[in-house]
Amino acid sequence: MQQRTIAILGAGAWGTTLATLAKAKGHTVKVWSRQSHEHLQTVIDGADLVLSAVSMKGVSAVVEQIQPAAIAAHTVFVTATKGLAAEASVATKPLLPSQIWQAALPSHAVVVLSGPNLSKEIQQGLPAATVVASQDLAAAQTVQAALSSNAFRVYTNSDVVGVELGGALKNVIAIAVGACDGLQLGTNAKAALVTRGLAEIIRVGTYWGAKPETFYGLSGLGDLLATCNSALSRNYQVGYGLAQGQSLSVVLAQLQGTAEGVNTTQVLMKLATQQQIAVPISHQVDRLLRGDITPQAAVEALMLRDYKPETR
Ligand SMILES: NC(=O)C1=CN([C@@H]2O[C@H](COP(=O)(O)OP(=O)(O)OC[C@H]3O[C@@H](n4cnc5c(N)ncnc54)[C@H](O)[C@@H]3O)[C@@H](O)[C@H]2O)C=CC1
Ligand SMILES: O=C(CO)COP(=O)(O)O
Known part of the structure; x- marks a missing residue:
């Protein structure tokens, strides 16, 4: 199994749980939250995966702090937020968190992570399954390989909108x-x-x-x-x-x-x-x-x- 450097954005219930899963797989894990003293860009520098678990109201603010030009080309962004953008409009403004990420980082793969994942149960080590969806199958498979374990089974899916809307609605x-x-x-x-x-x-x-x-x-x-x-x-x-x-x-x-x-x-x-x-x-x-x-x-x-x- 390939060891990765994973940056987790958001240190709430879900962010800390995803950090636990990633650490259990032996990855190098760095967690950033808005209380962190370290700058967001410093935390994601050199990361293979950037996994965001900030709540919907914080997504745009977090994305705005990222300087796309300074990020390694291979870095994959994963969004685990389950919500709809408050400013969404049908034709002009993004509706889903992944669309906000993709608009800011057009040359990077964006993957949605969503499923029946009550964080308290996962923290207890109970088994759970989830889905990673992306238009970039290789990126989804990278995330699948990075997070899958005997307690967390990860499936891939190509229907990004469906997977993300299911979790939000x-x-x-x-x-x-x-x-x-x-x-x-x-x-x-x-x-x-x-x-x-x-x-x-x-x-x-x-x-x-x-x-x-x-x-x-x-x-x-x-x-x-x-x-x-x-x-x-x-x-x-x-x-x-x-x-x-x-x-x-x-x-x-x-x-x-x-x-x-x-x-x-x-x-x-x-x-x-x-x-x-x-x-x-x-x-x-x-x-x-x-x-x-x-x-x-x-x-x-x-x-x-x-x-x-x-x-x-
Ligand atoms: N807790 C759970 O069981 C699961 C939660 N989720 C989803 O993950 C997301 C986060 O959920 P939780 O961790 O449970 O919530 P939480 O309330 O425990 O944590 C929210 C995180 O977002 C950050 N945040 C909020 N506004 C921000 C801003 N303006 N700038 C920067 N950071 C900001 C907070 O500092 C905190 O780290 C939600 O969209 C939720 O639906 C998804 C699967 C499971
Ligand atoms: O999304 C979740 C479980 O999959 C967490 O649900 P709540 O946000 O309602 O706690």
């Missing part, structure tokens, strides 16, 4: 499912939400050019199952807290780390409204997050929608 559905569990609506209701949530994700994803089958893989259905079934998920916790009658500000103040689904819901609703894509579950999550509706009323609104066939 499942957070919105996880908020809905957290609320469903918080209201104690039962297993049937939860199964319906996850299944129709997946249909909603596929509807959005295919609009943005993703392959439908990608969403039945690890970064779609896989991550939905993990996030919607675990109280470890911060997005699930947001929905659960709202269903307990707490305000969003109270829930977020108590939360450890980032719940990307809150911002993702807003961006998704803006774009889905503009493009007239039906996202009924996300719409109710949006109303709930804004405090415009009670969790009970959101459930009723979903149950009493117009009759329709079970299509995507």
Whole structure:
């Protein structure tokens, strides 16, 4: 196995977990966060892989600190952020973290890493699988070889948009499912939400050019199952807290780390409204997050929608 120099950007729950996985494989690992005394460019100098696990709101700020001309040509950039850019617009502004990275580093390979990867379980050494997606298969295979272990199984995929959207959009559905569990609506209701949530994700994803089958893989259905079934998920916790009658500000103040689904819901609703894509579950999550509706009323609104066939 080839030893690599890996720079990890972001020292939150996911960044530190990815650093643990990389160190366990014997790579030289350097971690940078905005609290670091070292300059970002110094940390990524000489890195074979630069792996970003900063939350969505920090991605542009981090990318702007990088001087592309000073980076070795072979350096591969990996983004593990699950979110949508707040400034995204359909034609002109990037939607996905990888698009922000690729726009700033056009001559470098960019790889998306996404899957059912609750960091606390991985920190405990429990087995997990993930996907690395890139238009550059060799770059994806480099990341696969660098991170694969007996505890972390890494698959490659060429559907970058599908893999990245799967990871971002499942957070919105996880908020809905957290609320469903918080209201104690039962297993049937939860199964319906996850299944129709997946249909909603596929509807959005295919609009943005993703392959439908990608969403039945690890970064779609896989991550939905993990996030919607675990109280470890911060997005699930947001929905659960709202269903307990707490305000969003109270829930977020108590939360450890980032719940990307809150911002993702807003961006998704803006774009889905503009493009007239039906996202009924996300719409109710949006109303709930804004405090415009009670969790009970959101459930009723979903149950009493117009009759329709079970299509995507
Ligand atoms: N924790 C988990 O289980 C997993 C998280 N992810 C994703 O990874 C990303 C990070 O998640 P966590 O590490 O859990 O969040 P976290 O809240 O623990 O850490 C976020 C990191 O982003 C950095 N950051 C935020 N704004 C920044 C800015 N303006 N400039 C520089 N750095 C900034 C923070 O300093 C911190 O290092 C999210 O997009 C999340 O969806 C993906 C898979 C698993
Ligand atoms: O993406 C995750 C697991 O795959 C982490 O989920 P949360 O961000 O909801 O904690």
